[in-house]
Amino acid sequence: MFAKTGFAPDQSWTRSLGQGLILRATEQPDSPVLDRFLEGYDRAFVLPNEREETQGFRACLSINPVARHCFGRTHREMVMVVEDERTGNVVGGANFLATRVNHPPIGHPPTAVALNYLYVEAAERGRGLARLLKDAVGTLANAAVEIPEDACPPAIFIEQNDPLALSDSDYATDSQHSGVDQVDRLEIWARLGARVVDFPYVQPALSAGQSSDEGLTYAVLNFPSAVIDACYFAAHLESFFGISVLKGQDLAIDPVASRQLATLAAMAQRGTPVTLLPMAPAIAALRALPSRPVGESFRHFARTVAGDD
Template identity: 55%
Template structure:
C-alpha cells in the first residue's frame, strides 16, 4: 500500500498485485453504498444487523468526536475489488482505537465489526487478505507503525446460543454453516474470549444480542488483560454500537464494563480459548451436543 494511503475521506490503493481496496470515512461516499450492498446480502439476523444510517452515524463521528475516554478512534469502511475494477468482492467495517503505550500490549485495538466475502468468490483466500488490509489500515489510522500487529476483536455467532430458526436462517442466507464459519476464523487465528459477552442493542428498535461469541484474532499471549479488554469494549460500545452514547449508562454495556473493571482492579486476565479441537468434535449437519454455549462446550473434557 502507498505511503499516502489515508490522505482523504475516500481513497483507493492496489494490494497484493491483482486486488485493490477502496475505503472511506465519508458518510456520503458511494463506497459506503457499495459496502452496504454486499453487507446486506451477508447479514440477516435482526439484532446483529446495522442499518445504513447507523454506519453513517459512526463515520460522521470521526469528524465530530474522535477523542473519547482519553483514546483516539477512527471508524472506516473498505471494499475489496479486482484491480481492474468491477463489482465488490468483499468488504469490512472496523473501528481502530489508539490504546496508548501499555507494557507488552498492542498499541492499537480493532473492533472488526463486519467482514464478508461474496459467495461467488469464496475460496480465493480473500478473507485473509481483508484481515491483513484491516490490520495495516488500523495501524495507519492510529498513526502507529505498520510493522506492528493490532489486537483485532470480532463477534461470531455462537451456534449453541442461536435458536434453531436463527441458525437455519443465517446459514441459508450466508451460505456458510455456523460451525464451518467458526472453523474458518479459527484457522485465521481466532480464539474465544472467555467472557460472557452480549452485544448491546444497535438502535432503539433492536434488542441486545446474546447469541454471540467474542474472539481475539492473532492476539499475543494466551490471555487479554482485563484492563485492556475493558478499554477496548468501552470504545467499541461507545462509538460503533451506541453511536456516541455513554456505555456506562446502558445496562447491557455497563454491566460488562463493570465486571471487567472489577477484574482489572484485581490485576486479572481474561483467557483465550483455542476452538480447533472443540470444533473438530462437532459433526456438520447433526444436532449440537448439550451445552449452554460454545465457551462451555470448549471447556468440556
C-alpha cells in the same frame, strides 16, 4: 466529551493489495465507498439483532471527527471494500473501529480493532480472500490511528454467531442466506488464528428498535499471548460500545455495556486477566457429537474441551 476535528479524504486510504486487487476505504458518512460496501453487506447479514442498518453506519461514521480522541484514546471508524482492478467489481468488504490504546501492557498490540463486519462475495470464495481482507484491515487500522503500517498487527476482535445459542430457525436462516454453515464459519476464523475470549460478552442493542444479543461468541486474532490484560480489554470494549454501538451516547445509559465494563474493572482490581481459549479443538469436538448441545454456549463448550472447567 468530544472535540471537533475533520475527515480524511477517501483517496488517502486507497491501496494496491497485489493480485489485481484495490482497497478503497472511507471514514465519511456520505462516501460512495459506503454505498458499495452496503450492497454486499445486505447479501451477507440477515439476522435482526446482528444487522446495523444504513442509518446506523452513517451515524457511526458521522461522529468520527468528534469521537477521534474520546475516552483518552485515538479512534477511527472505517468502511472498506476490495475491488477487482480489471472489472471494478467488489470482491469483499469490512467495517471496523480502530482504537489506539495508550501505554498498552507488555505483549499487547498498541492498536485494538473491533472488526464489526467482514464479508467475501459468494462468487469469490475459495481464493483466500478472508485472510487477505483480515490482513488489510490490520494494516489499514494501524494507519488509521497513526501507528506505522509495518508495526505489529493489531489485536482484531470479532463477534461470531454462537452455533449453540442460535435457535434452529435462526441457524437455518443465516446458514442458508450466507451459504456458510455456522460451525464452518467458526472454522474459517479458527484457521485464521482466532481464539475464544473467555468473557460473558453480550452485544448491546445497536439501536432503540433492536435487542441486545446474547447469542454471540467473542474471539480475537493476532493476539500474542494466552491472556488479555483486563484493563486493555476494557479499553477496547469501552471504545467499541461507545462509538460503534451507542454512536456517541453516554455509556452509563446502557446497562448491558455498563455491566460488562464493571466486571472488567473488578477483574483488573483483582489482577485477573481474561483467558483465551483455543477454538479448533472445540470445533472438532462439536462436529463429533450427534446433535447440537442444548443450553450451553460455545464459550463454555470450548472451556470444557480445553480442560479449564
